[in-house]
Amino acid sequence: MISILNCGYESRHQKPFHMLRPEGSSDYTLLVVKSEAFFEYNHTYRNLPANTVILYDKYAYVHYGCRTPDYNDDWIHFDLDEKDLPFLRI
DSSP states (O other): EEEEEEEEEEEEESSSSEETTTOOOOEEEEEEEOEEEEEEETTTTEEEOOEEEEEOTOOOOEEESSSSEEEEEEEEEEEEEEEHHHHHHO
């Protein structure tokens, strides 16, 4: 079973915006980035186009944001029963 813990729709942020969670989050995070953004993974920065989806695992390093005037995303923090993991991970 999936449990939705918190979510946001049309979350808009002004420049400069960046989300930094070095220790990650205690839940899974699904992020739908609706504007151009940057994303850091393994100490490498990548520019992302609008309409990019990112799924963060529990406790994964999180760093993303924007260099443009208007950042927009939708997000869901969720958890699920550990017994369901073997069937959901591909």
